[in-house]
Structures are given as structure tokens and as C-alpha cells.
Amino acid sequence: MRLSRLLGERYKEKPAEASLISHIFLLRGGYVKQVSNGIYSLLPPAKRIVSKIEQIIREEMDSIGGQEVLLPVVMPKELWEESGRYKAIGAELARFKDRNDHDMLLGMTHEEAAVHLVRNDAVSYSKYPFMIYQIQTKFRDEPRPRGGLIRVREFTMKDAYSFHTSQEDLEKFYQECFEAYHRIFRRVGIPEVVAVGSDTGMMGGNVAHEFMLLCEAGEDTIAVCKQCGYKANLEVARANIKHNDCSENILKEVHTPDITTIDDLASFFGLPAGRFVKSAVFAVQNSSKPLVVFIRGDLEVNEAKLRKIVGANVFPLTEHKDVPLCFGFIGPMGLDEVELDIIFDRSLEGELNLICGANKKDYHMKGFSMKRDIKVDKYYDVSKINSGDRCLNCNSGVIELVRGIEVGNIFQLGTKYTASMNMEYTDVDGQRKNPIMGCYGIGVGRLMAAVIEARHDDYGPIWPVSIAPWHIHICVLNSNKEGVNEFAFELYEKLRQQKYEVIIDDRGLNAGVQFADADLLGIPVRVIVSAKNLEANKIEICTRDKKIKKLVDKDDIIKEIQSLLT
Amino acid sequence: MRLSRLLGERYKEKPAEASLISHIFLLRGGYVKQVSNGIYSLLPPAKRIVSKIEQIIREEMDSIGGQEVLLPVVMPKELWEESGRYKAIGAELARFKDRNDHDMLLGMTHEEAAVHLVRNDAVSYSKYPFMIYQIQTKFRDEPRPRGGLIRVREFTMKDAYSFHTSQEDLEKFYQECFEAYHRIFRRVGIPEVVAVGSDTGMMGGNVAHEFMLLCEAGEDTIAVCKQCGYKANLEVARANIKHNDCSENILKEVHTPDITTIDDLASFFGLPAGRFVKSAVFAVQNSSKPLVVFIRGDLEVNEAKLRKIVGANVFPLTEHKDVPLCFGFIGPMGLDEVELDIIFDRSLEGELNLICGANKKDYHMKGFSMKRDIKVDKYYDVSKINSGDRCLNCNSGVIELVRGIEVGNIFQLGTKYTASMNMEYTDVDGQRKNPIMGCYGIGVGRLMAAVIEARHDDYGPIWPVSIAPWHIHICVLNSNKEGVNEFAFELYEKLRQQKYEVIIDDRGLNAGVQFADADLLGIPVRVIVSAKNLEANKIEICTRDKKIKKLVDKDDIIKEIQSLLT
Structure with a gap:
């Protein structure tokens, strides 16, 4: 080229709209162009990188027995009604009516289409296990696209779906895919990606992992214990709750005029936040009743955990016109007559002598005891983990919260889709059963951006050979001097004949411009052909990471390049 | 595999919903599964074929200097308003509102996105010419999807866009692309594809070609002259009109009670249809005035030609409540006071002594002379060509109408998009100009289906090696007999080591089932390992097209396979 x-x-200046490194370099380097909010076109260098990433993913999916298919972008409403997700998913699912007024949608994930594809064929246990995958465009109408390719609305994704006849078999394959994912991240140049336990979210199922590149640009927060290696997404990380060591006390109403926050209550009573019962009220999607969550005053409600428990989206409320709740003074006692749902966080289990709202304006109760004063059938884990918490896994390390980019995820789905969509096979025992599914995603464009976050310097991305848009970048200095262009183009042709992908700077510009552009293109090996060095039969060669930079005999140049690229 | x-x-029975050969075999062979009307998922064999077709297209696009990019499926309304197509295109353009109530659409073609991608960068003549292409999913809400992958709503397309500084340069590149297309069709196994002149339709521009596989399954009609090789889509084919040889006559009103059709008039007057003036009335999209077309009575109006002349969609009318038109008796004279547009077909030019409507119920005029009795500024070509017409190109051959599948199309677009979307460059003379565009499409899935239409027998597709899902299909007969399975699997592994793509029938089923499935999968080389032949140290080998079928020494089998696959 x-x-x-x-x-x-390519541009010298940082674009005004970008703050993430990957976003900045993708724009400055001529890799992408925004078409609409969260929708990008890829220019040739990015398309080349993405194609190489896709090929690596394809090879690794094939290596664990994957069969590549292609599922549609546009699907009919009926397919998603079968699984129940047509209603369960909100505005992020883009919908439209076709010319015959039929409800259609744009695929943001393809469990339904995957089950549809195989459900009539895989009717005997002997066909199992199997895995299908595709690399296809998806559209998810994100409320807040950001960071260039980090969070977009339209994206290319590898999504895979496996089908099994037992949980053990799913777990075995899940582990194989887990390892294939690590191979993929290693091959594209980010071996430092870690797997963390995660929420299954709208996917359903129980076990899930996210593959995270830990870096400041990430929008996910991960709880990490350096002591034992525990890692979990904030959405599932379990806090190590140290219970209060109080004795039972007499229950008594206290006048607390206009004192409604935990902070104010803590000052008023001169007690730590952990001695209070905090209430948080939520609206629940598709439910008319509000949900009240009680949690210890030193903790926060994790909405992702809450969503999973109630199986629907939740929205915090600070007032409710139909339900008589005394906001600021809500407490667990005396709510029996009120039309609402209640959840207790496990931080309250067994606690004695707490202070809680009295469900009456300007009053709280003190001496409140969980066991004595109310009846709780079940405690749930809805609390957020905090930086500095003791690790629940090893009980000695301290939790740190770090940021990460999610570059892949894997889910054990169970029979959520196969049961709701009536996919059955005849098992070895003659019984009809629903197969057990797993699903496995990697966002291709985000992965490219993540590689930049992990591998760059002040001047641009540093692409690994495996996914670099080209292998070799030839700069030509003083190209008007005799023999310089001739040598450079001869080298260019020779390298191309050896199947190297080569880009040559034939613009006759000064060295500064050429080097800045080469840095932005991030090609692993740079060859600088200049009049001065050529006079001494020398060629300069360097690597993009600036670790190697040397003059070599011009007759050795191809050998030197080969050794850098193997 | x-x-x-x-x-x-794979299925023995012809599926009820299919009538086209390609549709039948795609369903029977386990290649595709319908998800919705005109929307299909691809199963592994089809995905493998499609990927190989895409790679061939990619290589040929790269060979003429194409740079691969990726444009979005979802685009904002504003982009298509710039070109004017947001309004100009009807229901086939799928539209939806995103979560912020913003109007979005699904790309059915990408001229707008292509211009958007390059318009800020290609600002100097020195950047030109260039061509970008992508292979991407498109959605076109076809009113009548049909024939499996022949006419669908969602499809994968290679679309390319070239940009030039002169018409000559566009024509030069257009020719290169024309040749690349022929190479593509040759490489995927249908060298018989022909290029025909075509209408530019909603693309705009003047010159266009369609690449047609001539076969009964096609939904396009092409006028062909076997004498001189003239080929054109019915939409642009020019009829060779033989003028009447009449003398001028006196204009006279004739009472023609209830006689309104050309057939009835011909009987009534005892004259051939070519002596009458036929009128056809149309509503024109975005126009309140009706359009009356006058054409000779022996010819029909070609609506595609008409659409192009008026630059909008047209719909035939048989009545009009606001405009005083005397349907059945409409003629060219005395329409000056009526609010309408008129087009005269070139078949009427210079004609004398015709019979036309009198714009008065139950009356026609005879002796009507085009020159004498009305004033016509311009005649247009809006007539349909008919089978049996003399060829206008060689003036001696006879036009035949044949059916064809359009597997590709190329357009000279001119500056329609660059002018409307303000894409400019500075030319060598310092002037700001709009670049001249071409665009070039190939539908990948339809191409796969077309290969089946061209290459099949009664039992299934006959894939060429270049795009076959696998190269070699090993059937194993009497696999329970000693040594049979061992030999077959050893051969399988050896061939795989030599980078052949091999599928082995390991199901232990009878020969009939194995051969029927092998025929449906259409793999070029079949190897049949059987106990009987193995005893004599022989292996049967045959080609899918049944032209070669022989027994070879088992030690020669790899050599024989190699020779069949090169």
C-alpha cells in the first residue's frame, strides 16, 4: 500500500470530543469516523485490524469444535416473544414495523435465533454437545454511548451458543471456552486480560464471567483482592459484612425532626452509620407496587443485584403518589397494610439494637431488633462492596476497586431459552428434555480499542504483529536524491513478494510528518530509507515500541526484518 | 468434519414452500433456515460457501485497488436527507425511531455513508481516483420476497464506491470493475454470466449494467439479439419501431359508442393496432398533477423508463376525481386547459392519419396527424420491447426475451451524491469540484443460489472446488467390517494434514443415505471406502458431477485426489 x-x-491535534486514549488515537490515526451517536464507520486500517481479530477468534472457536453460522440482524417480534424478552427488555432493543406493519427488531444478542436455527434438527442426544457461533453486526440502543468504540450502539460481535445434555457437560465446555478466550486475548496482544465473576443480567442463568482488561478507561468496576486473587464485577462481588456486636434493647420512638439522612441521623444519635436501618424505594418494571429495600446504614444498594432478584428493571424513587410511604422515615415495622414489596439485605440479619424509621413524619425507632420486632422469611444479598472491605474469599486481604474494559463474557444459561422456546431432544433414557445452553460473546471493535488502551505510547497505538494493519512501514527520506526512491520501492516489492503486508510512505514529506503518521499507524517494524544512510550502504530499522532502533547493512535488511517479525 | x-x-422431500431449484436444494441440503419472510439464517455449509465467495470478491476488489471499509447498517435520517433519498424512497427503506426519538434507517445501499466517510479527507485531486468497498449486511423491505435466497429482505452484499475527477477516469475504472466482475463470476463457477445494459433506477446516473445469469429461475427479463449479441434489461431495451407508411388525411370526429380499448377499436375500424394512439394515465409520486402518456396502440408503456424520465415513482390510474379526463376516449388534442403533464413516446413521431381519443365520451378522431394537429417539443422512449421485435442494434436479428438472475450491478452515478452532499475537492486548476462516482454491487447470498441454479443435477448442487464447503467427502460403507473405519479415518487425517477440507460420513448408515446426503452437500470429490473394494486394495473415487468414477489402488488414492482437485 x-x-x-x-x-x-491523520491528525496532530487531539479531537475535542474524545477523552479516552483509544478514542483519541482511533480518530487521530484515521481509523474510524462517527456517523451518528454510537455508530461508526471503519476506515481501511481499522477494517484490516478487525478482520485479523475476527480470524483469530474464528480459529479459536473452530479449535473447540465451533461451527460458524450466520443469524439475521433483523428478527420478527414472535421469536423474542417466545423467550419473553420482547417485553422484558426495554428501550435498548430497537424495534420497527416493516412495510406490512409487522413488528420487527434488531438483534442485540441471538439466543432466540440460535435456538430457532437448531431446535428442529438436534432432536437426539447423539447430536450433543455442539456449539455454533457467528461474527455479525448487532445493534443495542445504549442510553449513553461513549469513548469511541468502547461503548457503541452498532457493533460487530462474535457470539457463540453451546448446547448440552448435562450441566457437567456444559461446565466442561465452559472451561474449554474460558481457555480459548484467554488464547484469543493473548494472540491479539492483551494477555493481561483477567476473568471475573459477573452478573448474568438479562441473559438469565447463574454462572457468568466477564473478561476484563484492567485499565483506567474501563467503565466497569471490579473488586479485586490482591491477597487471594479474588476478582468479581461490582455487580456480583459479595461484601464481607462485619456485624454489630450489640445487645438487645428496649424499642422506643424518638423525635427526629427533619432528620432524614443516615449522615444526619449518625450525628444526631452520635452512632456509626452501621447502627441504622437504611431504606431505599424503587419502582419495578411491569409492577404497580413499589419495592422497599432495607439495608444497613453503612452500605449501599447494588441495583444490579436487585434487578436480578426481582427479575426486572428497577428505578429509584424519592416519592410515590399512590402509596402512603413516609419518605425519610420509612422503617420495617407497620408496613403490613401498605401495598408494596419488601427486601431485606443480609447485612441486617441477626442485628440488634438498631435505629430505623417509624413510618411517621419526624420520628424514628431506637432499640429495633430484627428477630424480635419483625418476621423476615429470607435475607438477600443486595449490598455493594466497598474499597477497603475485607475480602470474603480469603478473609484477610483487602478489597480494591479497579476499573476495567469488558472485552468478552461467557454465561451458563441453563434451560431458560430451550424451555421457553420448546427445544427438546430425546435423551439416552428415552425422555424428552430441554438442552442446557451456554453463550459466549466478544465485541470485536471494543477489543481493538482495548488493545490500544493496553498498548500505546504518547504518539499512537503499538499494534502487535498478529493484528497490525500492516507488518512493515517504509519511510523514505530525501526521496528526491538519486537512488533513494529506487531502493525503497525495490525493497517494498521484495517484501511484498515474501507475503509481508507493507505500507510505503511515498508522499515525499519531511521526516517529522512521516514519523508522526507512522506512530499513529502503529506498524510493528519501521524501515527508514534515507540518502545519508544509503551513501554508507546502511538502512535504519526500528520497532514501533521504540525498543529496537539500529542501522543495518542494506544487504541484510530483509533478514533483519524477518527476524523482527518472527 | x-x-x-x-x-x-438433509431432507429427501421437496419442501412445500419452494419451487426454484436453488431454494429447494438450499432447504433440502441443510444450508439455510427461514426466520421470517425474506430473512434467513445460514447453517454451516452455506456459511462456508459464502465466506469463500466473499474472499474471492475481496481478492478481485483488492486487485483493482479497492480499500475495504465497514459502513454502518443503521444510519441517521439526516444522512439520507442530504441526498434526498429519505423522501424519494418508499416503504422498502426500513425506518425506526431510536430511544431518543431520533429517526434512523437500515441501510439498503450505502452511497450516503460512503460519501460521508471520505468527503472531509479526499480534498485534493491528488487523492483521486480511489475505490472503497465493504461486505456487509443490508436490509431492503421487499414487497415480495421469493425463491429462497433469490429475493430476500436481509442480505449480505459487497458494495463498492469509486470516486473520480473526470468522466473518462470513471469510465476507465468502470471497465476495470466490469472485468473484475467477470473474473469473480468465473471463479465462483458461473462463467456464463453476461452483462446487460440496465436502468439506473433509484441510484441515479446514466450508464449501468447488470450481470445476469440467464436461467428460467430469474425474475428479470432481458432482451437478447442472438445475431449481434445485443443484451439489455427490459427496462432499458429500445424497441425497433417500424413507422406506418400513411398519407395525411382529413381530421374527422367518429362516433365510437363504448369502444374504449385498442382491441375493440382495431375491430371497429378494421385497422391494425399500430394505427391508433393509446393513452395511459399515471399518478406521479409527490405530484398532484396526473401524467398522460401517448404511445402507439401496438406498444406498451415501460414504467421503469417512465419513472426515470419523471424522476419519481409512477402508478397507473383508471380514473381521477379532480381532473376532467374522459377515460377510454383520451386523445392529444384539446388538453391545453387541463392540469396535467403529457409525454409522447417516440413511436408517434412523424405519424400521420392515426386514430386517437376525442376527449369526449363515445368519440374518437380519425385522420390525426402528429405534426399538423398538435405541437410536440420532445418525444421520449417509454415503450416496451417485445419478443420478435427486430433488433435496433443490428437491424437484422430478432429480439428474444429471456429470464435471468441479477447477480451483480454496476452504475456510473455522476455527481448525484457528491453534489447533493457537498463533497468537493480542489482540482489541478484550483477549482472546487464535485467528484464523479461509480458504484458496484454483488449480492453474496444470491450469488450462491445462482451457482446452484447453474450447477446442479436432480440430486443436488454441484459446487466448484473454489467455493465448495469442503473439498473431499469420504463415504464409509460397511464401517463395522475390520479395517474399513481405520483406513477411512487414516485417509481423513492424511488429507487434512495436506490442508484439504474434508468431511467424513461417520454415521454408519447405508450407502443410499450416504450418497443422497453427499449429493445434497455437493462436494467436488467423493471417496468411497468399502469393505469389498478394500479387500482388493481398491478405493472408489468419483466427482460430484458424475463425469469421473473409478476404482484406484488404495496406495494411489491421495495422488488421485490431488489430481482431481488441481
Whole structure:
């Protein structure tokens, strides 16, 4: 490729709209162009990188027995009604009516289409296990697209779906896929990706992992214990709750005029936040009743955990016009007559002598005892973990909260889709059963952006050979001097004949511009052909990471390049 | 691949919903599954074929300097308002509102996105010419999807866009792309594809070609002259009109009670249809005035030609409540006071002594002379060509109408998009100009179906090696006999080591089932390992097209396979 012909300009200046490193370099390097909020076109260098990433993913999916298919972007409403997700999912599912007024949607994930594809064929246990995958465009109408390719609305994704006849078999395959994912991240140049336990969210199922590149640009927060290696997404990380050591006390109403927050209550009573019962009220999607969550005053409600428990989206409320709740003074006692649902966090289990709202304006109760004063059938884990908490896993390390980019996820789905969509097979015992599913995703564009976050310097991305848009970048200095262009183009042709992907800067610009552009393109090996060095029969060669930079005899140049690229 | 693991069943019976050969075999062979009207999932064999077709297209696009990009499926309304197509295109453009109530659409073609991608970068003539292409999913809400993958709503397409600084340069590149297309069709196994002149339709521009596989399954009609090789889509084919040889006559009103059709008039007057003026009335999209077309009575109006002339969609009318038109008796004279537009077909030019409507119920005029009795500024070509017409190109051959599948199309677009979307460059003379565009499409799935239409027998598709889902299909007969399975699997592994793509029928089924499935999978080379032949140290080998079928020494089998596959 001649650089003069390459589409997409490179820019010196940081674009105003970008703050993440990957976003900045994707724009400055002529990799992407925004078409709409969260919707991008890929220019040739990005398309080349993405194709190489896709091929690596394809090879690793094939290596664990995956069969590549192609499922549609546009699907009819009926398919998603079968699984119940047509209603369960909100505005992030883009919907439209076709010319015959039929309800259609844009696939943001493809469990339904995967089950549809195989449910009539895989009717005997002997067909199992199997895995299908695709690399296809998806659209998810994100409320807040951000960070260039980090969070977009339209994206290319590898999504895979496995089908099994037993939980053990799913777990075995899940582990194989887990390892294939680590191989993929290693091969694309980010071996540092870690797997963390995660929420299954709208996917359903119980076990799930996210593959995270830990870095500041990430929008996920992960609880990490350096002591034992415990890692979990904030959405599922379990806090190690140290219970209060109080004795029972007499229950008594206290006048607390206008004192409604935990902070104010703590000052008023001169007690730590952990001695109070905090209430939080939520509206629940598709439910008319509000939900009240009681949790210890030193903790926060984790909405992701809450969503999973109630099986629907939740929205915090600070007032409710129909239900008589005394906001600021809500407490667990005396709510029996009120039309609402209640959840108790496990932080309250067994606690004595707490202070809680009296469900009466300007009053709280003190001496409240969980066991004595109310009846709780079940405690749930809805609390957020905090930085500095003791690790629940090893009980000695301290939890740190770090940021990460989710570059892949895997889920054990169980029979959520196969049962709701009536996919059955005849098992070895003659019984009809629903197969057990797993699903496995990798966002291709986000993965490219993550590689930049992990591998860059002040001047641009540092692509690994495996996914670099080209292998070798030839700069030509003083190209008007005799013999310089000739040598450079001869080298270019020789390298191309050896199947290297080469880009040559044929623009005749000064060294500064050429080097800045080469840094933005991030090609692993750079060859600098200059009049001065050529006079001494020398060629300069360096690597993009700036670790190697040397003059070599011009007759040795191809050998040197080969050794850098193997 | 072990056939027992392959997803997708094969069926003996012709599916009720299919009538086209390609549709039948795609369903019977386990290649595709319908998800909704005109929306299909691809099973592994089809995905493998499609990927190989895509790679061939990619190589040929790269060979003429194409740069691969990726444009979005979902685009904002504003982009298509710039070109004017948001309004100009009807229900086939799928539209939806995103979560912020913003109007979005699904790309059915990508001229707008292509211009958007490059318009800020290609600002100097020195960047030109260039071509970008993508292979991406599109959605076109077809009113009548049909024939499996022949006419669908969602499809994968290679679309390319070239940009030039002169018409000559566009024509030069257009020719290169024309040749690349022929190479593509040759490489995927249908060298018989022909290029025909075509209408530019909603694309705009003037010159366009369609690449047609001529076969009964096609839904396009092409006018062909076997004498001179003239080929054109019915939509643009020009009829060779033989003018009447009449003398001028006196204009006279004739009472023609209830006689309104050309057939009835011909009987009434005892004259051939070519002596009458036929009128056809149309509503024009975005126009309140009706359009009357006058054409000779022996010819029909070609609506595609008409659409192009008026630059909008047209709909035939048989009545009009606001405009005083005397349907059945409409003629060219005395329409000056009526609010309408008129087009005269070139078949009427210079004609004398015709019979036309008198714009008065139950009356016609005879002796009507085009020159003498009305004033016509311009005649247009809006007539349909008919089978049996003399060829206008060679003036001696006879036009035949044949059916064809359109597998590709190329358009010279001119500046329709660059002018409307303000894409400019500075030319060598310092002037700001709009670049001249071409665009070039190939539908990948339809191409796969077209290969089946061209290459099949009664039992299934006959894939060429270049796009076959696998190269070699091993059938194993009497696999329970000693040594049979061992030999077959050893051969399987050896061939795989040589990078052949091999499928082995490991199901232990009878020969009939194995051969029927092998025919449906259409793999070029079949190896039949059987106990009987193995005893004599022989292996049967045959090609899918049944032209070669022989026994070879088992030690020669790999050599024989190699020779069949090169």
C-alpha cells in the first residue's frame, strides 16, 4: 500500500470530543469516523485490524469444535416473544414495523435465533454437545454511548451458543471456552486480560464471567483482592459484612425532626452509620407496587443485584403518589397494610439494637431488633462492596476497586431459552428434555480499542504483529536524491513478494510528518530509507515500541526484518 | 468434519414452500433456515460457501485497488436527507425511531455513508481516483420476497464506491470493475454470466449494467439479439419501431359508442393496432398533477423508463376525481386547459392519419396527424420491447426475451451524491469540484443460489472446488467390517494434514443415505471406502458431477485426489 493512496487522514491535534486514549488515537490515526451517536464507520486500517481479530477468534472457536453460522440482524417480534424478552427488555432493543406493519427488531444478542436455527434438527442426544457461533453486526440502543468504540450502539460481535445434555457437560465446555478466550486475548496482544465473576443480567442463568482488561478507561468496576486473587464485577462481588456486636434493647420512638439522612441521623444519635436501618424505594418494571429495600446504614444498594432478584428493571424513587410511604422515615415495622414489596439485605440479619424509621413524619425507632420486632422469611444479598472491605474469599486481604474494559463474557444459561422456546431432544433414557445452553460473546471493535488502551505510547497505538494493519512501514527520506526512491520501492516489492503486508510512505514529506503518521499507524517494524544512510550502504530499522532502533547493512535488511517479525 | 457432528439436517422431500431449484436444494441440503419472510439464517455449509465467495470478491476488489471499509447498517435520517433519498424512497427503506426519538434507517445501499466517510479527507485531486468497498449486511423491505435466497429482505452484499475527477477516469475504472466482475463470476463457477445494459433506477446516473445469469429461475427479463449479441434489461431495451407508411388525411370526429380499448377499436375500424394512439394515465409520486402518456396502440408503456424520465415513482390510474379526463376516449388534442403533464413516446413521431381519443365520451378522431394537429417539443422512449421485435442494434436479428438472475450491478452515478452532499475537492486548476462516482454491487447470498441454479443435477448442487464447503467427502460403507473405519479415518487425517477440507460420513448408515446426503452437500470429490473394494486394495473415487468414477489402488488414492482437485 502506498500511503499517498490510503484513505483516512491523520491528525496532530487531539479531537475535542474524545477523552479516552483509544478514542483519541482511533480518530487521530484515521481509523474510524462517527456517523451518528454510537455508530461508526471503519476506515481501511481499522477494517484490516478487525478482520485479523475476527480470524483469530474464528480459529479459536473452530479449535473447540465451533461451527460458524450466520443469524439475521433483523428478527420478527414472535421469536423474542417466545423467550419473553420482547417485553422484558426495554428501550435498548430497537424495534420497527416493516412495510406490512409487522413488528420487527434488531438483534442485540441471538439466543432466540440460535435456538430457532437448531431446535428442529438436534432432536437426539447423539447430536450433543455442539456449539455454533457467528461474527455479525448487532445493534443495542445504549442510553449513553461513549469513548469511541468502547461503548457503541452498532457493533460487530462474535457470539457463540453451546448446547448440552448435562450441566457437567456444559461446565466442561465452559472451561474449554474460558481457555480459548484467554488464547484469543493473548494472540491479539492483551494477555493481561483477567476473568471475573459477573452478573448474568438479562441473559438469565447463574454462572457468568466477564473478561476484563484492567485499565483506567474501563467503565466497569471490579473488586479485586490482591491477597487471594479474588476478582468479581461490582455487580456480583459479595461484601464481607462485619456485624454489630450489640445487645438487645428496649424499642422506643424518638423525635427526629427533619432528620432524614443516615449522615444526619449518625450525628444526631452520635452512632456509626452501621447502627441504622437504611431504606431505599424503587419502582419495578411491569409492577404497580413499589419495592422497599432495607439495608444497613453503612452500605449501599447494588441495583444490579436487585434487578436480578426481582427479575426486572428497577428505578429509584424519592416519592410515590399512590402509596402512603413516609419518605425519610420509612422503617420495617407497620408496613403490613401498605401495598408494596419488601427486601431485606443480609447485612441486617441477626442485628440488634438498631435505629430505623417509624413510618411517621419526624420520628424514628431506637432499640429495633430484627428477630424480635419483625418476621423476615429470607435475607438477600443486595449490598455493594466497598474499597477497603475485607475480602470474603480469603478473609484477610483487602478489597480494591479497579476499573476495567469488558472485552468478552461467557454465561451458563441453563434451560431458560430451550424451555421457553420448546427445544427438546430425546435423551439416552428415552425422555424428552430441554438442552442446557451456554453463550459466549466478544465485541470485536471494543477489543481493538482495548488493545490500544493496553498498548500505546504518547504518539499512537503499538499494534502487535498478529493484528497490525500492516507488518512493515517504509519511510523514505530525501526521496528526491538519486537512488533513494529506487531502493525503497525495490525493497517494498521484495517484501511484498515474501507475503509481508507493507505500507510505503511515498508522499515525499519531511521526516517529522512521516514519523508522526507512522506512530499513529502503529506498524510493528519501521524501515527508514534515507540518502545519508544509503551513501554508507546502511538502512535504519526500528520497532514501533521504540525498543529496537539500529542501522543495518542494506544487504541484510530483509533478514533483519524477518527476524523482527518472527 | 465428521458428518455426524454437522449441524443442519438433509431432507429427501421437496419442501412445500419452494419451487426454484436453488431454494429447494438450499432447504433440502441443510444450508439455510427461514426466520421470517425474506430473512434467513445460514447453517454451516452455506456459511462456508459464502465466506469463500466473499474472499474471492475481496481478492478481485483488492486487485483493482479497492480499500475495504465497514459502513454502518443503521444510519441517521439526516444522512439520507442530504441526498434526498429519505423522501424519494418508499416503504422498502426500513425506518425506526431510536430511544431518543431520533429517526434512523437500515441501510439498503450505502452511497450516503460512503460519501460521508471520505468527503472531509479526499480534498485534493491528488487523492483521486480511489475505490472503497465493504461486505456487509443490508436490509431492503421487499414487497415480495421469493425463491429462497433469490429475493430476500436481509442480505449480505459487497458494495463498492469509486470516486473520480473526470468522466473518462470513471469510465476507465468502470471497465476495470466490469472485468473484475467477470473474473469473480468465473471463479465462483458461473462463467456464463453476461452483462446487460440496465436502468439506473433509484441510484441515479446514466450508464449501468447488470450481470445476469440467464436461467428460467430469474425474475428479470432481458432482451437478447442472438445475431449481434445485443443484451439489455427490459427496462432499458429500445424497441425497433417500424413507422406506418400513411398519407395525411382529413381530421374527422367518429362516433365510437363504448369502444374504449385498442382491441375493440382495431375491430371497429378494421385497422391494425399500430394505427391508433393509446393513452395511459399515471399518478406521479409527490405530484398532484396526473401524467398522460401517448404511445402507439401496438406498444406498451415501460414504467421503469417512465419513472426515470419523471424522476419519481409512477402508478397507473383508471380514473381521477379532480381532473376532467374522459377515460377510454383520451386523445392529444384539446388538453391545453387541463392540469396535467403529457409525454409522447417516440413511436408517434412523424405519424400521420392515426386514430386517437376525442376527449369526449363515445368519440374518437380519425385522420390525426402528429405534426399538423398538435405541437410536440420532445418525444421520449417509454415503450416496451417485445419478443420478435427486430433488433435496433443490428437491424437484422430478432429480439428474444429471456429470464435471468441479477447477480451483480454496476452504475456510473455522476455527481448525484457528491453534489447533493457537498463533497468537493480542489482540482489541478484550483477549482472546487464535485467528484464523479461509480458504484458496484454483488449480492453474496444470491450469488450462491445462482451457482446452484447453474450447477446442479436432480440430486443436488454441484459446487466448484473454489467455493465448495469442503473439498473431499469420504463415504464409509460397511464401517463395522475390520479395517474399513481405520483406513477411512487414516485417509481423513492424511488429507487434512495436506490442508484439504474434508468431511467424513461417520454415521454408519447405508450407502443410499450416504450418497443422497453427499449429493445434497455437493462436494467436488467423493471417496468411497468399502469393505469389498478394500479387500482388493481398491478405493472408489468419483466427482460430484458424475463425469469421473473409478476404482484406484488404495496406495494411489491421495495422488488421485490431488489430481482431481488441481
